[in-house]
Amino acid sequence: MKKSTTFTNLVQMILKEEDVTRILEELNYVDTARKFTGHQLLLFFMNAALEQWDSFRSGVGQAASCGLAPVCFSTFSSKAGAVPYECFKRLFHVLVSRCNRSTKRHLKLPQELLLVDSTTITVGKTRLPWALYHGERAGIKLHVAFDAASEQPVQVEETLGTAHDGPIGERLAHKGYILVQDRAYGKIKRFDQYVHEKQYFVTRIKENVTMVSPHALKRIATETSNVSRDLTCYLGTPQCQSELRHRVVIFADTNGNEIRVATNLMHLSAEQIADAYKARWGIEVFFRWIKQNLNVPVLFGTTKNAVFNQLFAALMTYVILKWLYVRAKACVISCMSIPFIRFKEQMKHHRLQPEWIVAMARVMDKFIYLSSS
Incomplete structure (x- = not known):
């Protein structure tokens, strides 16, 4: 060669x-x-x-x-x-x-983590008139399901930049994985749907989502834990409320900001749930890597x-x-x-x-x- x-x-x-x-x-x-x-x-x-x-x-x-x-x-x-x-x-x-094979698990979880998110590539609107985005910009999105263990994308959907992430995220779901998603995918009815479909998930919920009838779960707190609360509750208001109770884990990120995630993983510790969500950073690193090293933002045609x-x-x-x-x-x-x-x-x-x-x-x-x- x-x-x-x-x-x-x-x-x-x-x-x-x-x-x-x-x-x-x-x-x-x-x-x-x-x-x-x-x-x-x-x-x-x-x-x-x-x-x-x-x-x-x-x-x-x-x-x-x-x-x-x-x-x-x-x-x-x-x-x-x-x-x-x-x-x-x-x-x-x-x-x-052909190329992807399972690799050593980095987290002690029963299933691998599937990180779901999207990245947007924007250019001037005159370059892509079929993909108008905001104001003078045009843009397209890549919605990616990313295997946290192998650090490889396993499924990709392409859309215009104006497409909402949530519905695409449902198409990227896979029952062989635990879905890990940000707030854009945090629709309350979708949480009920995942429970009925036996799809494990860890999804951040928005700050304005109300927790109704909270019930604290028993846990052994440690000095090093960043988890502040572990509970079950209904989510939302009477006008739009979950049919099922969901587990919510509240913890602090490295900057001290409060993070609330909903999940149906009842057999894991709150710390494991928090670690699973933190692993979501892996897909952000992937997006940054391909943009900086594979010329993704420079669209030829x-x-x-x-x-x-x-x-x-x-x-x-x-x-x-x-x-x-x-x-x-x-x-x-x-x-x-x-x-x-x-x-x-x-x-x-x-x-x-x-x-x-x-x-x-x-x-x-x-x-x-x-x-x-």
Whole structure:
């Protein structure tokens, strides 16, 4: 494997051309191009995320250094707008199913935590007239379900920036996980619904939500605990009140601010409930990381297909980088360990140490073996 084509080759081994062709055929998209196919578009966009290209035009000038075939920027732009973004969305979920595996649990909980939140990317309204947001801005949202243990997104929904988070959050729910959500998802009727559906959740409630008929739960308080109250109650006013009693844990964050979370986890301690909600910071770190390191805020195109193709390609780039990093790190001696951000930068500039290159080769050999068996 040539040093200059490492990332491109890795992508091609994990997401093959036949994967792209099959999905495009299912979407009834006829790819008539002989050279710049849908698979080539995928490789261009994923390298654009890793290399942090500025635009279609600047990217084609750097394509050769990434092991990509030369192409003019207008071809790149036209293809990005023509290929239905549902293709890249499906590819993202194919990639997740291939790469994600359960990892060691960081919290002693019976199920993994699924962090649900959204991030908004905004630009001037003239760039995306189909996605008007507020005033002179246009924007789109990525709604993400994020596995706290593996630090990987497992499901993503795309909407306009004006879409409400709550209904999308219901679509991202998964009974195999404990949902951890912020106030935007704290609809009282939804809490009752989750109980009926046997969906575990830990959701922050808004400051103006009334707690009716509170009943304190027995607990053994410790000096180090930041939990101030642990109780069950009905939530809301008579006009809009929960049908069921819900557990509410009240605790202080690191800045001393009071946090109230509702949950149906009755078998865990209040401190465990508080720790589960604190883990929600993991998805905020993820959003910040992809925006700072994968060029997410720099939208190349102006059509819906071009925009979401770029964003789903960036998410796939993250999944591959994180997957490779975690598994290769396990094969590298501790003194050669490096942070994830440095791994990404060394991958970008082709400066990975030999120990890491060997470890990555082992990871890929195992992946290919398991894929073929």
